[in-house]
Amino acid sequence: MTALSWTEWRTLPLSHPIAEKSLAEQLDGGQSFRWEKDKDGIWTGPLGNSLVSLSHHQNHLQWRTCPSAACTEEFLLSYFDAQGQQAKLIDRLPWRSDPVLDRALKNFPGLRILKHDPHETLIGFLCSSNKRILQIRKMVASLANQLGEPIGGSFHQLPTWTVLARATDAELKACALGYRANFIRNTARVLESQPQWVEEFQKLSTPDLIGKLQTLPGVGPKVAACVALFGFQRLESFPVDTWIVQALSSAYGLNYKRPADFETFGRIHFGSAAGLAQQYLFASARAGQLLPSA
DNA sequence: ACCCAGGTTGTCA
């Protein structure tokens, strides 16, 4: 482990500020599983093949990187939607007529969907079934530490699909993936022969993309929706997980049984930015701040 | 010690 040499802190301007709790939700709330926060509140994570640190300020972020393979400001501006594209979409959500959504939006000012790497997103959500976010983080960290290239400090890149396809049972076992080990390896064996899969998948319409993702082993409707939303920036994708089922059932009085019915409700009620609404509802539900009485 | 988790898959009616 070599000592890290950081650049000076620099300002990352944002057209719409991010509240501190919203930043934490974005970096550690189940979109990404790779950021770590130290005692001083500094977030550090691997981003764009280099290591980046972030500190929160009222109307902007401060950032620094390791010079050897430095992350660019341009990359970060895109990652954080610094120009505020999503803020415009949020304004078009039906919050004026939906008090539940209105409160959820106010709970997490500036919360947005970050422009995550599709490869990283797919690995993360392949690990996600029947696991809490903390444990998903640990599985992803194990995969990187056991099988990925070091990039500074204790951080490692995630392994490529080629490496994952050839990983031994013992190597995957050491990552505590449980039955998800076969999801990862079998998906890796499909994708290692398609190095351009991201570019190819990105060309698809959102329904086709979600369908294509579901052909991968271990990818069902929910994981596919998450990968489309976080990894491919399909903001209309509406992942239905246990939190959303609970949230929509209690706050909207829905009594569906099938997840697909909740997904249809989300798509119709929230429209083309349904995935953004989903993030606010998800964050609020997890924080116990969904219902007006809470 | 016991329960359950950002689900998916296989199986049976």
Added chain:
DNA sequence: TGACAACATGGG
């Protein structure tokens, strides 16, 4: 289609 158990593992 629809219901339902099995799945590996580790925090709470």
